[in-house]
Amino acid sequence: MSGTTPDWELDYYSRPLLDPEGRRVWEVLICAAGTPGGSPFRWSRRCASGSVNSVWLQQALQEALEAQQAHDGGRPRRLRCWRSSMQTMVQRAAAPLDLEVIPSRRCYALVEWLQQREREVYPAMEGYMAGPLAPAPGATPAPPRPLPEAVQGDGWCWAQLPTEALQEAGEWPMDFGGLVELPPLDPGARIPGVRLFSPRRALALAGWLAGLEPVRLELRQRQLVLEAGLDDRWLVSDVAAEQVAEAQAAFAHSRDRAGGLQFLAVQSDPDSQHFAGFWLLRDLPDP
Secondary structure: OOOOOOOOEEEEEEEEEEEEOEEEEEEEEEEEEEOOOOOOOOOOOOHHHHHHHHHHHHHHHHHHHHHHHHHHHHOEEEOOOOOOOHHHEEEHHHHHOOOEEEEEEOOOHHHHHHHHHHHHHHHOOOOOOOOOOOOOOOOOOOOOOOOOHHHHHOEEEEEEEEHHOOOOHHHHEEEEEEEOOOOOOOOEEEEEEEEEEEEHHHHHHHHHHHHHHHHEEEEOEEEEEEEEEEHHHHHHHEOHHHHHHHHHHHHHHHHHHHOOOEEEEEEOOOOOEEEEEEEEEOOOOOO
Protein backbone atom coordinates (compact mmCIF):
# COMPACT_ATOMS: atom_id res chain seq x y z
CA MET A 1 0.00 0.00 0.00
CA SER A 2 1.05 3.58 -0.52
CA GLY A 3 -0.42 5.98 2.01
CA THR A 4 -4.15 5.32 2.38
CA THR A 5 -4.79 4.76 -1.34
CA PRO A 6 -4.31 1.22 -2.65
CA ASP A 7 -1.80 0.63 -5.43
CA TRP A 8 -3.13 0.25 -8.94
CA GLU A 9 -3.01 -2.91 -11.04
CA LEU A 10 -2.87 -2.33 -14.81
CA ASP A 11 -3.23 -4.33 -18.00
CA TYR A 12 -2.82 -2.68 -21.41
CA TYR A 13 -3.23 -5.24 -24.16
CA SER A 14 -5.30 -6.50 -27.08
CA ARG A 15 -8.62 -8.24 -26.44
CA PRO A 16 -10.51 -10.95 -28.38
CA LEU A 17 -12.32 -8.23 -30.35
CA LEU A 18 -12.04 -6.91 -33.93
CA ASP A 19 -12.99 -3.40 -35.05
CA PRO A 20 -14.99 -2.86 -38.30
CA GLU A 21 -11.72 -2.87 -40.28
CA GLY A 22 -10.76 -6.26 -38.88
CA ARG A 23 -8.03 -5.00 -36.54
CA ARG A 24 -7.57 -6.10 -32.94
CA VAL A 25 -9.07 -3.85 -30.28
CA TRP A 26 -6.85 -2.88 -27.38
CA GLU A 27 -7.99 -1.93 -23.91
CA VAL A 28 -6.51 -0.60 -20.70
CA LEU A 29 -7.87 -1.98 -17.45
CA ILE A 30 -7.00 -0.33 -14.15
CA CYS A 31 -8.19 -1.39 -10.74
CA ALA A 32 -7.19 -0.76 -7.16
CA ALA A 33 -5.41 -3.55 -5.34
CA GLY A 34 -8.05 -5.10 -3.11
CA THR A 35 -7.90 -5.01 0.67
CA PRO A 36 -10.28 -6.64 3.14
CA GLY A 37 -13.45 -4.59 3.37
CA GLY A 38 -12.35 -2.13 0.69
CA SER A 39 -14.46 -0.49 -2.01
CA PRO A 40 -12.57 -1.34 -5.22
CA PHE A 41 -11.90 1.24 -7.91
CA ARG A 42 -12.15 0.05 -11.52
CA TRP A 43 -11.61 1.94 -14.77
CA SER A 44 -11.36 0.86 -18.40
CA ARG A 45 -10.88 2.46 -21.81
CA ARG A 46 -10.76 0.94 -25.31
CA CYS A 47 -7.91 1.85 -27.63
CA ALA A 48 -7.69 1.55 -31.42
CA SER A 49 -4.78 -0.60 -32.57
CA GLY A 50 -3.27 2.37 -34.42
CA SER A 51 -3.14 4.42 -31.19
CA VAL A 52 -1.20 1.96 -29.05
CA ASN A 53 1.66 4.04 -27.65
CA SER A 54 2.84 5.65 -24.42
CA VAL A 55 1.29 9.02 -25.34
CA TRP A 56 -2.20 7.55 -25.54
CA LEU A 57 -1.61 5.56 -22.35
CA GLN A 58 -0.36 8.62 -20.45
CA GLN A 59 -3.59 10.46 -21.30
CA ALA A 60 -5.60 7.41 -20.22
CA LEU A 61 -3.72 7.27 -16.91
CA GLN A 62 -4.43 10.96 -16.34
CA GLU A 63 -8.14 10.35 -16.91
CA ALA A 64 -8.04 7.38 -14.55
CA LEU A 65 -6.37 9.49 -11.87
CA GLU A 66 -9.17 12.03 -12.19
CA ALA A 67 -11.74 9.23 -11.95
CA GLN A 68 -10.02 7.89 -8.81
CA GLN A 69 -10.11 11.37 -7.30
CA ALA A 70 -13.84 11.58 -7.95
CA HIS A 71 -14.35 8.03 -6.63
CA ASP A 72 -12.79 8.44 -3.21
CA GLY A 73 -10.45 11.43 -3.25
CA GLY A 74 -7.37 9.23 -3.37
CA ARG A 75 -4.31 9.11 -5.59
CA PRO A 76 -2.07 6.04 -5.90
CA ARG A 77 1.69 6.38 -6.11
CA ARG A 78 2.43 2.92 -7.53
CA LEU A 79 0.97 0.64 -10.18
CA ARG A 80 1.71 -3.00 -10.84
CA CYS A 81 2.16 -4.24 -14.40
CA TRP A 82 2.41 -8.00 -15.00
CA ARG A 83 3.06 -8.11 -18.77
CA SER A 84 6.81 -7.84 -19.31
CA SER A 85 6.27 -7.01 -23.00
CA MET A 86 4.42 -3.81 -22.03
CA GLN A 87 6.63 -2.72 -19.16
CA THR A 88 8.69 -0.12 -21.06
CA MET A 89 5.61 1.55 -22.56
CA VAL A 90 3.85 1.64 -19.21
CA GLN A 91 6.90 3.14 -17.50
CA ARG A 92 7.16 5.89 -20.14
CA ALA A 93 3.50 6.75 -19.70
CA ALA A 94 3.54 6.64 -15.90
CA ALA A 95 6.77 8.57 -15.19
CA PRO A 96 5.43 12.08 -16.04
CA LEU A 97 2.50 11.43 -13.71
CA ASP A 98 4.77 10.47 -10.79
CA LEU A 99 3.50 6.89 -10.78
CA GLU A 100 6.05 4.23 -9.88
CA VAL A 101 5.72 1.06 -11.98
CA ILE A 102 6.23 -2.26 -10.16
CA PRO A 103 6.78 -5.31 -12.40
CA SER A 104 4.73 -7.92 -10.58
CA ARG A 105 2.24 -10.77 -10.95
CA ARG A 106 0.80 -9.79 -7.58
CA CYS A 107 -2.27 -8.47 -9.43
CA TYR A 108 -4.99 -10.67 -8.00
CA ALA A 109 -7.85 -8.17 -8.32
CA LEU A 110 -6.90 -7.47 -11.94
CA VAL A 111 -6.65 -11.17 -12.86
CA GLU A 112 -10.11 -11.88 -11.45
CA TRP A 113 -11.58 -8.88 -13.27
CA LEU A 114 -9.96 -9.86 -16.56
CA GLN A 115 -11.20 -13.44 -16.23
CA GLN A 116 -14.73 -12.17 -15.52
CA ARG A 117 -14.63 -9.94 -18.61
CA GLU A 118 -13.40 -12.82 -20.76
CA ARG A 119 -16.33 -14.94 -19.57
CA GLU A 120 -19.14 -12.38 -19.52
CA VAL A 121 -18.26 -9.08 -21.21
CA TYR A 122 -16.27 -9.64 -24.40
CA PRO A 123 -18.53 -12.42 -25.78
CA ALA A 124 -21.44 -9.93 -25.75
CA MET A 125 -19.49 -7.25 -27.67
CA GLU A 126 -19.60 -6.63 -31.40
CA GLY A 127 -16.55 -8.04 -33.13
CA TYR A 128 -15.97 -10.80 -30.58
CA MET A 129 -13.71 -13.56 -31.87
CA ALA A 130 -15.40 -16.74 -30.72
CA GLY A 131 -13.45 -19.93 -30.22
CA PRO A 132 -10.16 -20.68 -28.50
CA LEU A 133 -7.24 -18.36 -29.13
CA ALA A 134 -3.76 -19.67 -29.61
CA PRO A 135 -1.96 -19.19 -26.30
CA ALA A 136 1.30 -17.31 -26.17
CA PRO A 137 4.27 -19.64 -25.93
CA GLY A 138 5.10 -20.10 -22.27
CA ALA A 139 8.65 -19.84 -21.05
CA THR A 140 10.08 -22.86 -19.27
CA PRO A 141 10.30 -21.98 -15.56
CA ALA A 142 13.86 -21.51 -14.42
CA PRO A 143 15.11 -23.67 -11.55
CA PRO A 144 14.45 -21.93 -8.23
CA ARG A 145 17.31 -20.04 -6.65
CA PRO A 146 18.10 -20.52 -2.96
CA LEU A 147 17.22 -17.64 -0.69
CA PRO A 148 20.36 -15.57 0.01
CA GLU A 149 22.10 -16.81 3.14
CA ALA A 150 21.88 -13.38 4.77
CA VAL A 151 18.08 -13.55 4.86
CA GLN A 152 17.45 -17.23 5.39
CA GLY A 153 15.31 -18.01 8.38
CA ASP A 154 16.56 -20.18 11.21
CA GLY A 155 13.48 -22.39 10.99
CA TRP A 156 10.08 -22.76 9.39
CA CYS A 157 6.86 -24.72 9.68
CA TRP A 158 3.62 -25.39 7.86
CA ALA A 159 0.56 -23.69 9.32
CA GLN A 160 -3.13 -23.15 8.64
CA LEU A 161 -5.43 -20.27 9.53
CA PRO A 162 -9.23 -20.34 9.82
CA THR A 163 -10.91 -18.06 7.32
CA GLU A 164 -12.51 -16.09 10.17
CA ALA A 165 -9.07 -15.00 11.39
CA LEU A 166 -8.28 -13.29 8.10
CA GLN A 167 -11.16 -10.86 8.56
CA GLU A 168 -9.07 -9.23 11.30
CA ALA A 169 -5.69 -9.36 9.54
CA GLY A 170 -5.67 -5.62 8.96
CA GLU A 171 -5.42 -5.10 12.73
CA TRP A 172 -2.47 -7.44 13.28
CA PRO A 173 0.85 -5.84 14.28
CA MET A 174 3.24 -6.19 11.32
CA ASP A 175 6.26 -4.33 9.97
CA PHE A 176 5.94 -5.44 6.34
CA GLY A 177 2.98 -7.01 4.67
CA GLY A 178 0.49 -7.24 1.89
CA LEU A 179 -3.19 -8.02 2.37
CA VAL A 180 -5.68 -8.63 -0.41
CA GLU A 181 -9.42 -8.47 -0.83
CA LEU A 182 -10.76 -11.81 0.30
CA PRO A 183 -12.50 -13.99 -2.29
CA PRO A 184 -15.69 -15.88 -1.38
CA LEU A 185 -14.74 -18.34 1.35
CA ASP A 186 -16.48 -21.53 2.40
CA PRO A 187 -17.23 -21.55 6.14
CA GLY A 188 -14.71 -23.71 7.88
CA ALA A 189 -12.13 -23.54 5.08
CA ARG A 190 -8.53 -23.52 6.26
CA ILE A 191 -5.89 -21.31 4.65
CA PRO A 192 -2.49 -22.99 4.24
CA GLY A 193 0.77 -21.16 4.60
CA VAL A 194 4.34 -21.06 5.81
CA ARG A 195 5.84 -19.40 8.88
CA LEU A 196 9.52 -18.43 8.76
CA PHE A 197 11.39 -17.80 12.03
CA SER A 198 14.56 -15.87 12.79
CA PRO A 199 15.31 -14.35 16.21
CA ARG A 200 17.99 -12.01 14.85
CA ARG A 201 17.11 -11.45 11.18
CA ALA A 202 13.31 -11.49 11.07
CA LEU A 203 13.00 -7.82 10.10
CA ALA A 204 15.73 -8.05 7.44
CA LEU A 205 14.13 -11.18 6.00
CA ALA A 206 10.70 -9.54 5.90
CA GLY A 207 12.05 -6.40 4.24
CA TRP A 208 13.82 -8.44 1.58
CA LEU A 209 10.71 -10.52 0.90
CA ALA A 210 8.62 -7.36 0.58
CA GLY A 211 10.83 -6.21 -2.28
CA LEU A 212 10.32 -9.51 -4.10
CA GLU A 213 6.56 -9.05 -4.65
CA PRO A 214 5.60 -12.56 -3.42
CA VAL A 215 2.91 -14.18 -5.57
CA ARG A 216 2.30 -17.78 -4.47
CA LEU A 217 3.79 -20.87 -2.89
CA GLU A 218 4.07 -24.14 -4.75
CA LEU A 219 5.46 -27.60 -4.25
CA ARG A 220 7.73 -29.00 -6.93
CA GLN A 221 8.36 -32.59 -6.03
CA ARG A 222 10.01 -32.16 -2.61
CA GLN A 223 10.88 -28.46 -2.92
CA LEU A 224 8.90 -25.59 -1.44
CA VAL A 225 9.15 -22.75 -3.95
CA LEU A 226 8.09 -19.10 -3.65
CA GLU A 227 7.06 -17.49 -6.94
CA ALA A 228 7.56 -13.74 -6.97
CA GLY A 229 7.79 -10.69 -9.23
CA LEU A 230 7.31 -11.47 -12.93
CA ASP A 231 9.17 -14.77 -13.17
CA ASP A 232 11.36 -15.14 -10.07
CA ARG A 233 11.36 -18.47 -8.26
CA TRP A 234 13.02 -18.93 -4.88
CA LEU A 235 13.73 -22.17 -3.04
CA VAL A 236 12.47 -21.80 0.51
CA SER A 237 13.30 -25.30 1.71
CA ASP A 238 13.31 -28.96 0.89
CA VAL A 239 10.27 -30.76 2.24
CA ALA A 240 10.29 -34.06 4.11
CA ALA A 241 8.79 -36.85 2.03
CA GLU A 242 6.10 -37.59 4.61
CA GLN A 243 4.90 -33.94 4.50
CA VAL A 244 4.50 -33.59 0.72
CA ALA A 245 1.10 -35.26 0.34
CA GLU A 246 -0.40 -33.34 3.26
CA ALA A 247 0.87 -30.00 1.94
CA GLN A 248 -0.38 -30.70 -1.58
CA ALA A 249 -3.80 -31.59 -0.18
CA ALA A 250 -3.91 -28.33 1.81
CA PHE A 251 -3.10 -26.25 -1.30
CA ALA A 252 -5.73 -28.13 -3.33
CA HIS A 253 -8.29 -27.58 -0.54
CA SER A 254 -7.61 -23.84 -0.68
CA ARG A 255 -8.00 -23.72 -4.46
CA ASP A 256 -11.36 -25.51 -4.20
CA ARG A 257 -12.83 -23.70 -1.21
CA ALA A 258 -10.94 -20.43 -0.64
CA GLY A 259 -9.98 -18.94 -3.99
CA GLY A 260 -6.42 -20.25 -3.76
CA LEU A 261 -5.58 -18.20 -0.69
CA GLN A 262 -2.24 -18.84 0.99
CA PHE A 263 -0.11 -16.90 3.44
CA LEU A 264 3.54 -16.26 4.17
CA ALA A 265 4.57 -15.04 7.64
CA VAL A 266 7.88 -13.98 9.17
CA GLN A 267 8.28 -13.92 12.96
CA SER A 268 11.10 -13.86 15.44
CA ASP A 269 9.90 -17.09 17.08
CA PRO A 270 6.83 -19.38 17.07
CA ASP A 271 5.33 -17.73 20.16
CA SER A 272 5.61 -14.14 18.97
CA GLN A 273 2.36 -12.20 18.49
CA HIS A 274 4.12 -9.71 16.20
CA PHE A 275 4.76 -10.23 12.49
CA ALA A 276 7.93 -8.89 10.96
CA GLY A 277 6.14 -9.71 7.70
CA PHE A 278 2.79 -11.15 6.65
CA TRP A 279 1.49 -11.59 3.10
CA LEU A 280 -1.71 -13.04 1.76
CA LEU A 281 -0.99 -14.86 -1.50
CA ARG A 282 -3.31 -16.43 -4.08
CA ASP A 283 -2.74 -19.40 -6.33
CA LEU A 284 -4.53 -18.10 -9.44
CA PRO A 285 -3.88 -19.20 -13.02
CA ASP A 286 -1.65 -16.80 -14.92
CA PRO A 287 -3.76 -14.93 -17.50
